[in-house]
Amino acid sequence: MSHMAERAEHLWGGWGDPANAMALPPSIQSLLGVLNTAPAPATPLADLRPAPSRVDPGPLRDIVGAAHVHTDDATRLRRSGGKSTPDLLRQRAGEVSSAPDVVVCPSTHDEVQALLTFCSSARLAVVPHGGGTSVVGGLSPQADRYAGVVAIDLWRLNSLVDLDPVSRIATLSAGMRAPDAETILNQQGFTLGHFPQSFEYATIGGFAATRSSGQASAGYGRFDAMVVALTVATPAGSLTVGRAPASAAGPDLRQLFLGSEGTLGIITSVTVRLRPLPPETTYHGWSFPTFDEGLDAVRALAQDGPLPTVLRLSDELESTLQYSTDGALLIVATPHPHPHPLPGATGLGPEIGEKWLRGRYSGPYLRDALLDAGAFVETLETAAFWSRLPQLYRAVRDAFGDTFLLLCHISHVYETGASLYFTAVGPMISPAHWSEVKAAVSDAILANGGTISHHHGVGTDHRDWYVREVGELAIDTLRAAKRRLDPHGILNPGVLIPLP
Known part of the structure; x- marks a missing residue:
């Protein structure tokens, strides 16, 4: 057995580097009092033991070398899921049944090819592992029918x-x-x-x-x-x-x-x-009286220009809680120091844009702090044509009901439409309860012209709604391609494509 320590690992039961953990802002702390949250201790990684490995590591060592085949508990556990809130709650609760039997780290295409050839002949399910950041169950295959599960971590293919x-x-x-x-x-x-x-x-x-x-x-x-x-x-x-x-x-x-x-x-x-590489990029904030007015302005920029590098519109609640601004906040980034004026908007200057830039990777750390405090927080996203966006926005909010505070922003735009990205914050609920909530919201997304995912992917969490979105003939076409490329169905079974 060997422990893989060559690359910085994610925090167990959380996100990223523990040194970057953040405290809750005052506005969020007051919100937690309203939600009546109560902290719950998490199970330390060192106290957890996955089931014994079912896979003989010998043939895998012959392909990549003994130093790059790992069966120790910690390495296996860290590849037992992604980074959705239900994933983190299961990790914090000590549920480790999804840990792979072995983690293998190839360094060349030929080694990856040899691993797949062997695993297919041995009926071993394979989970490709990159950054481990999936939030839709993309690292949680349905592998009960296989002789074992091999996580192929690609970190050594890094040139x-x-x-x-x-x-x-x-x-x-x-x-x-x-x-x-x-x-x-x-x-x-x-x-x-x-x-x-x-x-x-x-x-x-x-x-x-x-x-x-x-x-x-x-x-x-x-x-x-x-x-x-x-x-x-x-x-x-x-x-x-x-x-x-x-x-x-x-x-x-x-x-x-x-x-x-x-x-x-x-x-x-x-x-x-x-x-x-641009010589510089400047970030500015603009405020619109309402989200609907901001939506009209964003559509005009997407369709008629000038189109900035970053175009991000928050609804009223997100603008208040995250940026302490009134109305709907629009963040615009351009390679020019003086942004194009926006009719109907109040310019807020570069400070708030720079604030967003400094914190643009901090959202998952804020989620960790909320989970530590006993609150539930999760995100989901969709996209639709411009004519359907207002209706879709309202339908998703209605589907969530009154249990959660719901924040929303637009951050990806096209001539024909845009994405909607929602953040739900509420009292702690179980992963099973969240699945029920998300199912109702997913139904509303499909019923109101949205796609089940704009950029998070399908995984296992969105798979049933993906089938409804594209239809059985499309799924059968994918199954046919999978049968030719993956005859024994070892690659991420049950992810994206339902098992036959």
């Missing part, structure tokens, strides 16, 4: 494979964390411009596998729009898809793997388009 400054493209290994990729590219004068809230821990391969969208998507686009090519290992063999900037040579097979969430193959490298 810049190639940089083409003339074409402005780069090939990055899939296990590279986003900050490392950004640092390397910045040194060459480029940026991806992809900064989701999970930025500090998420990986390049994870961005592709989940169709990630970053906080600067208005200016840089979604991650799937950045992808030029992919290299993928599957139990049936390897593929490289994407050959030119555009092609009419049949369907675009990149789209088969973008958003596939580890069910059709393991992405081992991603070729992405780059943008020149």
Whole structure:
């Protein structure tokens, strides 16, 4: 047995680096008094013991070396789920039945391919592991019918494979964390411009596998729009898809793997388009009297321009609780020091924009503090066409009822529509109770023209609503592709694609 300590790990039962833990702001502390919360102690990781491993590590060691095969309790437990609030509550309660039997860390595409070939022949389920930041059950396969579960952690695939400054493209290994990729590219004068809230821990391969969208998507686009090519290992063999900037040579097979969430193959490298690193970006705040008025202004910018790099509109409650402002707060980022004036808005200057910038990765740490204090907090998101957004916004609020305080913002816009991102805060409830609430909200999303996920993905949590959204024929088409690429169904079984 060996313990994997080569890379900084997430806090057990929480998010990120414990050194970055934050105290609750006064406005939130007063809110907790209204909610009548009561702290509950969490079970320490050191006190937990998963079931004994069912997998012989010998053949895996032959592929990647003994130092990179891990069966110790801590390493297995840290890969027993993602970072949704129900995941964290189960971890805090000491529920560890989802721990994989073994964690394997390959360093090359060929090693990943060899691992998949072996696991398929041995009927071992495989969970691809990048940053571990899934919030939709994407790391919780239904693996009861398999001989064991192998977590393939890609952290050793962490290099810049190639940089083409003339074409402005780069090939990055899939296990590279986003900050490392950004640092390397910045040194060459480029940026991806992809900064989701999970930025500090998420990986390049994870961005592709989940169709990630970053906080600067208005200016840089979604991650799937950045992808030029992919290299993928599957139990049936390897593929490289994407050959030119555009092609009419049949369907675009990149789209088969973008958003596939580890069910059709393991992405081992991603070729992405780059943008020149801007000399500076300025952030400003604007206030609208109401969320509806702000929504109209955001739509005008998305459709008619000028489109800023960041465009983020909070509703009235989120604006009050998070930023102590009246009305609906709009954060705008541009590469120009003087932002374009916005009709109907009151300019608040750069200070509030800079405040948002400093705290844009702090949301999960605030959730930890709320959980520590005994409150329940969780997020969900959707997207719809502009004409449906007001109705969808109201329908989701109605579906939540009066139990939760509900905050909302728009942070991803398109000419045709935008996303809605909700944060629910309330008294502590169980993961099972939350599942009931989320089911009602998910029903409302589909009934009112929304998609079940804009950027969090499907996982297991959204799978049933995904089937309803796309239809059985679409699911059967995906199953057919999975049968060809993954004949024994070992890749993330039950995630995204329902088991037959």
